[in-house]
Amino acid sequence: MAPDASSVTSTSSASAKRDLEIESIDFFVRMMSLLGLPRSVGEIYGLLYFSPKALPMDQIAARLDISIGSTSQGLKTLRSIKAIRSAYIPGDRRDHYLAESEFRRLFSTFIKDEILPHLESAKDRISRMEKVLGSEPTEEKDFYKIRIEKLKRLTQASGRLLPALAKLLKL
């Protein structure tokens, strides 16, 4: 078979690394988008996840071919959900980033920040519903009562289940 300049390199492991990197980026782009996070955030995390050394922002932007604006924003998001941490590299002013590979922490932060607040407001809303219904003797009162009851159970179950789920994900 014909040697191909782009895939055969001196060390031969460089292309393997690139392959892993690409699979990783692809994987995390999908996964982050499942969590509602933008493409660039998935790309950055995917790159860092398979990087043995911490990378500075400008290298991340260059490797992914995205703007430093996006990169800065994406790193901010990833920091906020504790999906990355920065490592100090002596003699280099730039911040260097490493992927946090403990998914447990990642998910529990996500659940805590994104899901639980909604559950909180749901509780208030259900109280309001009960108040509205309480004073109104409509014919279909039973129907409404049951619906409110189901909503209540849903939010209660979620409130208990989600934190438990986060704990189970000790990977």
Added chain:
Amino acid sequence: MAPDASSVTSTSSASAKRDLEIESIDFFVRMMSLLGLPRSVGEIYGLLYFSPKALPMDQIAARLDISIGSTSQGLKTLRSIKAIRSAYIPGDRRDHYLAESEFRRLFSTFIKDEILPHLESAKDRISRMEKVLGSEPTEEKDFYKIRIEKLKRLTQASGRLLPALAKLLKL
């Protein structure tokens, strides 16, 4: 206090119903958006969830003040995740829709259709990663091995946990 034509009606429970409806729509718009579904889908489900009688498409569009195009699309989505079902009303040609209030079914369909396919493709991807790595004796091989191992555990855990979660949500 001054009587207000729009909120005081002959039965007085009409406004209570409207209040519940609004809270419900608001609730489900948020919840559906958490699942990545468009606003209109949440509105439709929220309306149906607190409707004691099945509603036809044109009434749904009118009450929510959205186009029948959106309504048709939204109903299609909701049907596909089994969140609603249609009821036959004698003497009326139109399809009438009811909310499926068993959240368990709703979630398990959602998990099965939206999440599990991703997990499937993740398995393939991980096999590819292992193949790439296997033939490459790099120095950092241990690092890559560990990362791949973690990914594998994540997908395995999710594959086991998510269906279990769906079952637990018998509300």
Added chain:
DNA sequence: CAATGGTTTCAAAAAAAAATGAAATAAGCA
């Protein structure tokens, strides 16, 4: 304390997602 390199911010552009409305299709009824 200026100069340089690194990072953030944010208005504008680009891209993606959702809603509209009208035409096409289907489905019930006379």
Added chain:
DNA sequence: TGCTTATTTCATTTTTTTTTGAAACCATTG
């Protein structure tokens, strides 16, 4: 079958989200 009403489809428009790029900001160091 033809007429009427209900529903779907889809090109276009609108809205929302994401990315860009340049200016502002910060921090280190000569």
